[in-house]
Amino acid sequence: MFSNFPATPPQASSFSREHDLIFYALLALTIIFTVMVGIGVIYFVIKYKRGSDADRSRPIYEDARLETAWSVIPLILALIMFYFGTKLFITMRVPPADAQEIFVIGKQWMWHVQHSNGVRENNTLHVPAGKPFKLTMISQDVIHAFYIPAFRAQMHVVPGRYTTMWFTPTQPGKYHLFCSMYCGTQHSEMGGTVVVMEPREWANWIENGGQSQATLTLEQSGERLYKQLACNNCHGAEDNMRAPSLYGIWGKKRTLTGGRSVIADQSYLRESILRPHNKITNGYSNTMPVYDGQINEEDVLKLMAYIKVIGSSVGGPSSSGTDTAAAVLNGTKGTMSPFAANAIQYQNSSMRRVDSTPTTRSGELAVNAIAAQQEAKGN
Amino acid sequence: MAAIASDHGHGHGHDEALHHQFEDMEQQNDSYIVGMWTFLVTEVMFFGALFLIYTLYRSMYQMDFFLAHEALNVQMGMINTFVLLFSSFTVAMSVRYAQLQKKWGVLSMLAITQVCAGAFMVVKYFEYQEKFGHHLYPGPGFGSHPEYLHGATPNFAQLYFGLYFGMTGLHGLHVLIGMIVIGYLMAKWWRNSPMVTKDYIPTELVGLYWHFVDLVWIFLFPLMYLMPKP
């Protein structure tokens, strides 16, 4: 149909084509019979209008053959449509054995979706094209219904028992998700989006805990920002003419011009980033640009986190959380605290297998941050 | 359509009890009987839905319903059953006396029926009182004395008692309505109203209703009180 004026829903699942075939067949039957009856009525009304000179002799009041015909033929057509509809319905009701399970909880007035590896989402459903999925659903309060028009799939979500539906998405894209059983005031707002992704994209997404890319730790974000802002153009591994090295600066004593010395703590680092002219290291001049007003406090924190660990790993700074923690380990701090060791181990194991007990993004961050903190305290 | 006007309807000895829309007493009596039976069909559908719900839940929770039902007093239920059965007998007798136009026969039989109905309601009152006392009425306080649950799961026992009070309550309401209608009928007989003295059908109609009320109890009693262990 016209792209700006759609009249049909998109076809995005393995059911859609078959459903639409049946739908259009029924539509054709409807049109044919309506037109037949309509033409019959109009023709008779015109031909046999009162006063018209049509032949009215031998009118018929009963005709067994005619009445049988128009009882039996519609019956046969009806049974044919019943057959195809039932066939599709049975397909829709019997999920394939390899369908992956997704859990859905409906409540007034939102949907909680839980993937089997623990990734959770609200009011959205991310699925890959080409794989069958089975939804196991229950309601926390009243009866709802999970409806994806593009998939031609719909099922009530009932309190007290699980209901299931399944589908195989076929077409990547974003589609409507509606609650279609009236459930109270915000029934019409209890909707969302079903996102069908390419399989690889979805695998990425699910592995990253429901994000399009891996979540960065504070240190990793800081490193990215450090490179983005071109800090490394001047601050290298060694002190050079332009700028002092920042490797291992954290907590060290720093001598400023004018003889004053400070400990490189958090406020010093912050001040040095935002208003470097206030505290210039001895032997250097005021050449660092001012970053006050160019980066926000969150960025400052990220840079600070990175600077705390910069240069402390064997192979230089890296972008993996594990290695960052290893960087912590292998830095100038002494033996690893048991907590940090545990944390590293835990992280190692869960980062590699996506179907293990769920950990979410916040867990990873906590692990890394805690590890880093522990090491800092142990200093 | 071809029709000729007939002179039907004039010239009979008009029964005082014949209503204007009917041509003769036979049509009137037939109509009332058919009407009453039709009404009783609606009552069957009415109680039938509740029996359906009860059947469904009992088959789902057989053990819990059995355990919960032990809180019921079978002796009181038996008394009520016999009382109602006997009252059906007396109301049938009253119809017979109405056909014979024996006023005092009718009144005495109806009086006994009323006494039976009253006895039923009194027994019911005591039964309910006991249940309330044992905290067996569904709601926030249900099951606060678990010994009265006889080991049934409290949730399913609530379903059982919900149905118990709902169904016996509705039945009791029908008994009460029956008592009022019988009382009205008795008043008519007492005053020698031609509506009842000249025509036994009103008495028969009340009798039919009363038989139905009894019949519902005949189903209710074994289903709720006389459960075998599953």
Next chain:
Amino acid sequence: MSAIPADPNVTAVSATPRTETNYLNADWSIKSWLLTGDHKRIGILYLVTVSFFFFLGSIAAGLIRYELTAPAGFILESETYNKVFSAHGIIMVFLFLIVAIPAILGNFLLPLMIGARDMAFPRLNLLSWYLFMIGGACIMGGMINGGVDSGWTFYVPYSSMYANSNVTMVLTGIFIAGFSSITTGINFIVTTHKMRAPGMTWFRLPLMVWALYATGVVIILGTPVVAVTLLCIIFERVFHLPIFSAELGGDPVLFQHLFWFYSHPAVYIMILPAFGVQSELIANFARKRVFGYHLIAFSSLAIAGLGFLVWGHHMFISSESMYQGVVFSLISFLVAIPSAIKVFNWTATLYKGNIRLQTPMIYALGFIGLFTIGGLTGLFLGCLGTDVHLTNTYFIVAHFHYVMVGGAVTAFLGGLHYWWPKMTGRLYPESIAKWNAVLVFIGFNLTFFPQFIVGFMGMPRRYHYYYFAPEFQPYHIMSTLGSTVLALSFIIPGLYLTRSLTKGAKASANPWGAHGLEWETSSPPPTSNFLQIPVVLDEVYDFDPVTEHEQDKAAQALEVPSYLSNEAKSIESEKEKR
């Protein structure tokens, strides 16, 4: 006080209107109206009160359509919108559709059509009207007190545990109104069995009577079930008696079974009388006996019976077993066949008839078209595969409005116009009425056809906001524009029919030259219907098309103005008969 004493010299059946005593002017006092047993007066009482409820339900409809033109609403909060569509459904279903044709036209016509003096139980009939009034008042009380937002279907656990307190009041009203319906059904059944005039065998009955009888059967079997089901919700809310509560192990889907066990046959309560009216209109305006009389009579009973076996088609996705769905789908397809037969029979009746395109016939022809579409779109919903997508969407809304408004309301308007002279003794203005009938057809299609499309696209029903999916908006705008036309086409008859009560031309006994015992008595009829009970010798629709044609030619030769032509024709044919 009676205005004119009855003239004993006036014969019962007269062609020209006179101010003789009839059921309307026999007694003007309010008491005589409020304590009447006369089925005709009760029909008029229903007409006045049902029209009032229809008006209220229409206002709710207008609000809904107005709100839906914008994806994020205009003037209503969501909770209010939910109350408005619930009010629309409750009022239209329980206070209009179930009642209109049976209680207004059925009460008025049944005794007349079978040659009886009144219904079998006139006082029960009056009680029926009072129960309707009390039930309606309770429902209105609940609405005024803030309304309910549960939808007319009152699904649990929303209505039993989550919705506001007016649910109890409204359900009590529906419960009481249900008994009004039951008493009417009892009256129809007993009257049809026992009160027929001598010679009026079952197969000489007008098809309207068959339809009303089948309706009575459906009423008495179905209504008590929904009464007790709604009572269970009241039990749960007021007496804490849990029946459907999922937390306690109860089954909320059980409510749906019990509710739809009535509510599906209920739609046959709404449409069977409409079929009856339709048969009368087609026969009398095509001047021909209805084609396949026996099949139409039996199909009414078949629909009544089969209609009780299909309730599960409202529950295909409610989590019940697949096998249940298959059984209900099969029977649903089967129940479509008798309705299809009727449509074909009516069309075949037109063949070799003498068709007059007067207002009731325009409504009847519109009915054929709209009911065909409505009925056929029901097949999409009875078919399991497509129902999974289309259920709970606007496709359903469009389907049932096609059969209910395009079917039942159209037939009601057609019947009202047809029997208006009989009921009131006045003629309505034919040319306005005729064009209004066309306007109803146009406005109706404009309103509800776009809803099929937006439903197929996936818009769920009972939605206030659809800002997730603004592509639905054009269809809603079209639909609202259509509803404005439709509203107009309902207001206009209200006006001219009311006006005709005082300003309309007086009607003779049989202004249409129609066949049927009701036309053999004066317009309006005397209180006792017939001065003498007729003896029936022949079938009801004994038209002969060739003779009719000759009479038509003769009447046309008179060249009388078209708006009086039916009157003149009947005068001519009366003259010829004598």
